[in-house]
Amino acid sequence: MYTLYYLPDACSLATLTVLLELDQQVTLINKTGINNFREINPVGSVPVLVDGEKTLVEGAAILLQLLQQKPNQLFPQDEDAQQQATQNIMFANATMHPAYGRLFFIAQNLPEGDARNAAFSAAAGAINQLWQFVETQLQDKNFLGGDLVSAADIMLTVYSRWGEHFPVEIETGPRTVAMLTSVLGRPTFQRALTMEAEG
């Protein structure tokens, strides 16, 4: 049984969805209800996954740990495919997630006005370039790894929900929209949303 510290609709939603895809039992703790969260993760971020005596942090590292425990459909066994799947997870976590992170930073730190609007516009442009890259990757397949959904697809689907909270136009191509719609419709993703809402 795992314990997952989360924030609703944050990147920890991908961790939860992957846990459900792997048929794991998990208890949720909303970070906002914890006074001393930095004693659990000094960096202050979710996800944090507690596995018995171990406290795991950093979303990509947590996912790779979970995916490598035993064979599963989210993570291929073939060496080349596995390398590509790892690369896709890192693209999502270390490239797309920080690109969206700029939107949160601008909203929290820049006063209303031209500079804020220009910063939003530049951040959206960078995000749209990354979605264009995803669209190119999906030209010959339904998901980043091929026919089967992967952890990276789930991560990207979580991030794709963030743009609507900001005054930006986020553009995703038709194949990307199909991938995101498919992941969003998975019972695990819907169950994860319900679990977060119930707390």
Ligand SMILES: N[C@@H](CCC(=O)N[C@@H](CS)C(=O)NCC(=O)O)C(=O)O
């Ligand atoms: N590199 C970290 C970044 C995680 C991160 O930025 N998490 C955000 C939510 S998506 C967070 O916890 N922010 C702190 C907060 O909102 O209080 C990881 O991948 O785990």
